Amino acid sequence: MNADDAGHPWFPVWGLRLETPRLVLRPAREPEMDSLCRLAVRGIHDPAEMPFEVPWTDVPSPLRERRTFEFILGCWAGITPEGWRLPFAVCVDGAVVGMQDLAASDWQQQRIVQTGSWLGRDYQGSGLGTEMRSAVLHLAFEALGARRAESNAFEDNAASISVSRRLGYVEDGERFVDRRGVSTRQVCLAIEADRWESSPAATMPVTLHGVTDDLLEQLGVEGHTAP
Template identity: 35%
Template sequence: MWPVHGIHLRTADLDLRVMTESELGVLAAALPDDVELNPHATRYAGLDDRANRRAVLAQGYWRALGLWSTDDWALPFVVRSRGELVGVQWLEGPDWRADRTVDSSSWLVTSARGRGLGKQMRAAVLALAFGPLGAEAAVSSAVVDNASSLGVSRALGYRDTHRSVLEHSGETLQHVRLDRAMWVGSGQAHGVVVDGVAPALPLFGVEAVA
């Protein structure tokens, strides 16, 4: 087993485990029509929106594991609530060795929205990042009219930093940042259980504490 597959995160209502290839079909079927997998994602001519999202989902998983390095990694979690699939949460370290900064993105099935689960799943991966992985900061971004994503970020203590414009769509992205001191001081890691990380630490370039 790839060591990262042993990582297990839990909150009051959620169970997060690293995605496996066998789950791709179920996840593709669960993708909501309005999901934002990645504002920068590839668009394939000839594919409708839903088929394109499914292609991006599968490629994202294969790329994450196939191109993993201690400098640049991406970790996709399947999120369940009481055994029911509710979404996917990504945690990424695109320039990890240099800046110890993580990025994140996520989606929830329509029926799971409005229940505070988005905040819990983000808090879970932040507890992993700022805890055993030793992150110094977390960033995120969303189109300016994605109030739910930006609301989760601000509720967890992220601060607005700047905006940018996507070339292919003209949409405006709001970028946000959360520093380690703000996270630690917020106490929002309480109630998050992080298990199974020790065997995977070398893959993040982190030494295990004896």
């Protein structure tokens, strides 16, 4: 672990680091935030499409970079034991290629997490999306004691739905969300902890660094102790 991964004495979550065979996921701090802003403005999807519930990629530069930066800052500022969103920079060979987040609301009562992610267009189509989501699911189920993970995707977002199914999620309903002024169907998918434990995806090698008692306290995790 280098100095940039060393966390912070008052902010334990910054010491997290998740490693998979191809990826390193680390908390998006200022250097990674700069890289994510530059990557976002280069393009994430076909402009004719909109995979996100909040259409933040419709905003032109430099406002897109500013809002990306502000979103990540807001995630860190909003962490409480009751709810949190952890934005990770996804890195391949030291280069930032995308972002993966893990979020929870009413965490201490529900122990349900949600995920969201994006990759720069140059890095799509090679299985990185599955690998990065698998990394945060390992964190959620194995370290934080989540009982369920959920993911919603517009019905035409085949890539996101494919990642969910590959990891063992099953369809769990639908909802309709405004997308660019049109009510559009979203597919709701979920995976329970016991299904995750028996799924092939759970066997993917993931190394978790920085899971400490201080981190668990910061995130409101009860009944678990750091390894």
